[in-house]
Amino acid sequence: MKINWGTGIVIGFIAFMSFILFFVIRMSTEQTYAHDLVTKEYYQAELVYQKEIDSERNSKSLTKNIHTELTSKGLQIIFPNNIQTSIVKGNVFLYRPSNKKLDFETPLSISNSQMLIPNSQLLEGRWDIKIYWIYNNKEYLYKESIHYNK
Numbered sequence: 001m002k003i004n005w006g007t008g009i010v011i012g013f014i015a016f017m018s019f020i021l022f023f024v025i026r027m028s029t030e031q032t033y034a035h036d037l038v039t040k041e042y043y044q045a046e047l048v049y050q051k052e053i054d055s056e057r058n059s060k061s062l063t064k065n066i067h068t069e070l071t072s073k074g075l076q077i078i079f080p081n082n083i084q085t086s087i088v089k090g091n092v093f094l095y096r097p098s099n100k101k102l103d104f105e106t107p108l109s110i111s112n113s114q115m116l117i118p119n120s121q122l123l124e125g126r127w128d129i130k131i132y133w134i135y136n137n138k139e140y141l142y143k144e145s146i147h148y149n150k
Contacts, residue, residue, distance in 0.1 A: 055132070055141035066131060066142045074118040075129075075148065083135060085110040090133030090140075092117065097126055108133060122148050 003011075059065055064080040077092065079085055088110060094117070096102035102123060108131075109115060131142040 051139070052141055055139040056143065058138055059140040059142050062140075068129065068144060068146065070146070070148065071116075074116050074120075075122060075146070077115040077117070077131065079110060079113045079115075081113055083113070085113055088133050088135050090131065093130045093132070094122075095128040095130070096123075097128065119150055122150075124149055 062080065064082065066080070067078055069076045069078065079088070088108060090108045091105055092108060092115070093105045094103065104121065106117070125148060127146050127148055129142075129144045129146065131140075133140050133142075
């Protein structure tokens, strides 16, 4: 049987569509390719976004803001010296974009204007840090993305 060019084009289209359909089905059913939204309560998080914007603006209006340093012991969070850290309340949230099971949140425990997140809690790679804190009844937010290496 001889195949002419019209039949060849049709066979080519069918083969291409089968190839694409195979990968669409594989990506949607295989668990290793499961990707979620950043948060499960996405719409509720959007409702409080203005509060987050205001808190971040408060943080940026400080004469000296929080900053982080990567040390041999871990991630050092350093607060400004002009803040009375004994009355600071808040928490640190570390988000791992590649694996939500590694995300964790810890309350602020500041000593000598510093807080250490030890190496044992961090894996190498990208981390998004959010530090929510309240000082003198005013809310502050500090955000940063880091690439952590031990």
